[in-house]
Each structure stands twice: as structure tokens, then as C-alpha cells.
Amino acid sequence: MGKSIQLKNIKKSYGPVTVLKNINIDIEAGERIVLLGPSGSGKSTLLRMIAGLETITEGDLYLGDLLANDLVSGQRDIAMVFQNYALYPHMTIEENVTFALKANGVPADEVKNRLDEALSILGLSELKNRYPRELSGGQRQRTALARAIVKKSDFFLLDEPLSNLDVVLRLDARKELVKIHEKYQQTFIYVTHDQMEAMTLAHRIVVLHNGDIQMVDTPHNVYNQPANVFTAKFIGSPGMNILKVDQGQGHVGIDTQAFDLDPGWADYLSQAGACLMGIRPEHLRIVDKQERGRIKGQVKYRELLGQSFALTVNIGQQEFIVLEEEDKYQAGDSVILDFDDKNLHFFDNESQVNLGYPENFQFLIHE
Template sequence: MKEIVFDHVSKAYGKASVIDNLNLTVRPGERLILLGASGCGKSTTLRLIAGLEDITTGSLYMGGQKVNDLPSGERNVSMVFQNYALFPHMTVADNITYGLKIQKLPQAEIAARLSSVLAMLELSGLEDRKPRELSGGQRQRVALARAVVKRSDVMLLDEPLSNLDAQLRGHARKELVRVHQAYRQTFVYVTHDQVEAMTVGDRIALMHKGRLQMLDTPHNVYNRPANVYTARFIGSPPANILPAQYGERQLQVGRQTVRLPEGWCARVAQSGSRELYLGIRPEHIRLEWEQPDNALAGVVKYVEDYGNRRGVYLDVEGSEVAAICDRSDWQTGQPVYFTPDPGKIHLFDCQTTQNIGYPEAYHVENIYQYQSI
């Protein structure tokens, strides 16, 4: 297992910056997810680790060794590509063991590793088939087997499940975790799918326009977003973000106000911010027909049916607010109310868009501490 350290790493193609001053440590044996939208730099980051791209500035260390100029073949990494990159003229067995033969491992060792990985990934009986004779899920497992059988220190996965349908993708996620638990390699996994990120990763590195936005556990990325971008990217529907002003121990949202508890007042005062964004996730909003104390009012714009629940979209002071509800009797144009739960809200500075933090009352043994970039 190797630790991977990005020390002020940047990557540019001419004047176009793809990675901007990246500082990131991948812990030995962990599953780190590089998450972000297309073009955010996550695949480029993976290729820098693999040695498939040159670093423009900064240093990359693997196992304590600076590897900026180390050839890809000497880094002891294996990679699973989005398109699987299988040799069409080779059998499953030959595809899996090709790299081992190039390394000139003993035939007995190759056979033992092949047998082990075929059993682990449920490919036994398919050894003599060609890739064209396999389903998409089977091809994905062959590509994964080829990477696993190498037993390298680092496994790099670039959108490996994106070509699978939803059911196969769920099954493959479990296989990936099972493979990691068996070999404890350092996994670096690129995806744009937040469900994959939340279910596979030990930690998530969320990227946007070549910059790291947040690095933490899936729990903290979801429950304590470091900035507005993180809050909006994670979650479906994403977190609601409402412009607000703080004064006289309350938040003013448009023409409406809600009082803040003492802990939040102290937190806002400490931050020095007065122009804020109020963040609250749709599943943390409880809609009511009658106006309760300290509530915000809105009007139902439209309703989405998710089968076992409803997505109710409101107009609140000109901003769209989504709420997830069990009830189905919502009508367009209906006035509704909700009281922000102090334990479920997030406040962000309007200028920096960074999270101002949380009152101590809402920390549980410091599990919500996050690294803001």
C-alpha cells in the first residue's frame, strides 16, 4: 500500500489550466473518490498518478518517492478504464493474464492468480470466451480482474461502471468494495455519479474547475458541506440555497424573517458575516398547511411523483425551494409553510460561499469536522 501526495500540483495545456494548485493526500489502503462534473479535472488527476500525463508545476509523491519523472511502467499501478480496453482477439484468460506474462512471472504463479480472480469475480467458465461473446457486466468484470490480478500497490478506476445499466451498476459497486477489502490496495476512483461516490468511497474529493472543493467522508460531505458548490452538487434534489441577511438575532429571507437560536447567533457573530446563504436540504423540510411559529411561507409551483414520495417545489420570495414529502395531496398555487430546523440548516458567507461553521450544540463528538479547501 502506498500513500499518494499531491503537493501544489498544477496541470495546464498551453494557457488552459486543468488542475490548479492541488494539495491532496490519498491514504494507504483507502478508497478515495474523485468526484465532479465533466471537465472538473478528476480524470486528469488520475492520469497524473498513472504517469500518463506530465505535471506542469508541483510535486507528486508515491510511497514517499517523488515520481514526477518516473515512467508509468515503474509506478506499480493498475488501471480500469471506462471503455474496458480489452483485446478483442484474446480470450478472457489471456486478457486477464497478459500483463503477468509481460512481467515474465512463473506459469504456476500466473495460473494461481488467474484461478483466484476468476472465482472472486464470478468469471469461472468464461475463460475461453472472447470479449464480443460477453455481456457488458462480464466485460467490466474482466477489466477489473485484469487490474486485480496484477496485485499492484495502487488501483486507478476511471468511470469503470458508466457503461452499465442501473441494476448491474449496483451489483458492480459491491464487487468493487469486496475486491478492495480482499486486497486492501489504495483505490483512486473517478466518477461523476454521487451515488457511487457515497457508497464506494472512504473519503470523497469533490472537484470543480480544477480545484478541490472539499475532502472528507461521505457522511460529512453530505451533512456538513464546506461551501455552496458542495451543497448544491451533493444530493438529489440538491440543497436549497436562499439569500438571507442577518440582524437582530434573526435571518431575513426576502420580506420574511426567522429567529435563530443562541448558538447560531454566536456562530454568525464569530464569523463576522451578515450577508449569508441559508442552506437546507429538501428532505429536511416539513411542509404544513397552517402557519406555525417562526416559519417561512411559500407557494406550491409544481409536484413531482417519485412513487413512494413527492417532490414539492415552492416559490419562496422568488427562490425555488424543493421539499420531499410523503403526502400526495399538494396542489399548484397552494400556500404552505415550513420552519427551518436549527439542527439541519447550513449558513454560507455570500462573498466567499464558504460554510461559516456550526454551533457546538450541533456537533457530535466532532464527527462533523471537515477540511475546507
């Protein structure tokens, strides 16, 4: 079982440039945390600070009960997997996996037991005498994972370890990672820019942007109750539609159109006035012309996404993206959109923070 991690008011600067701003996270022992964000958000830097590969400019890092700011990497009981595998090219799989154990004086029989167990879990037993140049990308990545597993460390840190693999191998590798964690229960921190990896791997997701934490919550809540506009648009493929609206007296106005708002929302937002409204593409539907619907628009263009089409629909000067399974609509078509009020989200115009949800909607949002 792993140990807890606490990051208290952590900051990281390179000269005048601040790349992480006042980071506060409490990670439970044995938890799977995913650091998710676009390139440049600071997620890899944060992971490297936990690992002892980057210094902390301000704040405190606790590994278990131990203040770890000044501990070198080798004193932190950490196993780390890098994006580029970092295997020794002149060593076999067996030699790569056991190198650190032997260097630290682990008894030979214990080294063999740990090696055999890790290679068996990752399907590498028959390949242990091969060199990295004789392996596929997936086999190299599994070797890097095996090298981390055998350390039996309290902390398991992974920096975009699957980004060099193809789609099928990534799916298999994600399943392997979950099985490894369920077996050893290390405290697990995983860096990625891939939201699908985050949603499938994490107990909780830490969403980062420009060195700031945007949200820390379960995958379900990050998707269904995003804390702000950035999280709403970053999570989802395509991301959430965000539109400027005027709201009041039970109505929502979008450009020259308006629709009635459920009384629960109307009461809750009575003081909000102009704000931002969000709805996910999969929660919009195009209805037949004879049906009333809520909003009228015109298809601007469409994209094939495999099992569905993403239609960009103009509403005056703004636009929705709608997911439609049938190939029925072309650019220029007039359409009527409908949706359920339980799938709406409202954000403050200035701060872009989620305004929350009426109490009588909670059971719908969490269903």
C-alpha cells in the first residue's frame, strides 16, 4: 500500500517566469491521480517536483509524514516511468528490469522472485533475454513498467508513458496499468494530455491550465459538473458548447431567439442576468420541422467522426456543435434544436466559474 502525498502552496519559477502557482492537493494513500492538461500546463513539472527531479521554489511537499522538499530522488521511494522508456540499450530486458535492485543490494533470490512476477504480469517472460532494439514499442513500454514494478515503491509516477504507442496498444496498456495498481496499491500519479486516459484510469483528475489547478474531482464530476469554462471545453470530444446568453424572467435569449427555462433554473439564476450557457454536443438533438424544439439554426459544416457526424450549427453570430448519428444534414440546411434543461450548465460571464445547479436538479445531474 502506498503512502499519502500532500502538496501545500507549491510554486515553481524559472527566474521571472512562474510555471506553477500555489498548488494544493491532498492525495490519499493508494489513490490513482491523473494530472491532465494541455501542453505547457505544468503537469510534467509538477510530477518531476514530486519525484525530486525539479526543485520546489516555494511551498511544502509531504510524502507520507515526511517533509520531502530537500530529499534527493533516491531517498523518496519512488518508481517512475518516462515517455521515452529510458532503457539501457546494451542490457537485456532482465538486466534492465533488475539493474536498480542489484545496485541497491537486494538479495538474489528476492531479485529473481520480483523479476519473474513482473515479467509474468506484463507478458514478457519469453522475451527476457532480448535487447531493447529487438523489441516493439509496446514491449519496450512494458519493460519500463516492469522495471518500475519490481521496485515495490510506495509511489508510482508515470509521465505520459503511453503516448508513443498506437491506439490498440494504448487500450491494452491502460488495462495493464489498472491491474498493476489493483495488485500493488501504490500511490499512483499519472501525467497525460489525453482525456480518455484520464477518464478511464483516475480515481480523481487534477485539471491544470497555465500552472493553475482548474478542478480536482472524480471523472464523473469533472465531466458532468465542470468547475469552469476551461474544464467544460477541455473535457469531452468535442468539448462543451459555450454561448453568451441573456437570462431573466424565466427566459434565455441567444442573439435574436429565446426559449423558456425550467422554473428550477429560472429561480436559481434570477440574479445572474447575462451569463454563459453550456451544453454538451451529445445532449443536443435535431427535431423534425413540425416539432417545436427550442432553437433554430443553420448547418455551417459537418465532420464525420466515425459512428456519428459533428454538425456545426450557427445561431446568429454564435454556434453549437451537435452530434448526429444519421447522415441526414448538409451545409446550408435549416434545423431545429431541442435539449433537456437538466443538461444545461451556466457560468459567470467574467470569472467563467460554474454558477452551480438548483437543488431540485441534483438527482438528475448525478443519475
